[in-house]
Amino acid sequence: MATPTTSTGASNKLLLAIIAIFLPPLAVALKEGLTGTFWLNLVLTLIFFIPGIIHALLVVL
Known part of the structure; x- marks a missing residue:
């Protein structure tokens, strides 16, 4: 069973x-x-949406 902090971090x-x-x-x-x-x-x-999504996913994950 996962601890609450691990579950919250994943969420x-x-x-x-x-x-x-x-x-x-x-x-x-x-x-x-x-x-x-x-x-x-x-x-x-602003230049093009797809590079912004890729960069954001790299930063977030």
Whole structure:
């Protein structure tokens, strides 16, 4: 049986992964804050959506 912290950690990763697919900059901001990683993801998302999703998933997972 998994401990509650492990279950919560897995739930957070799953939720962040789902957010990363639909709103990549939000997922990166929730994980990293408003750092350079967020701004890079925002630019990637604005240029073309798919690179933003890939970058967000790499950051989140």
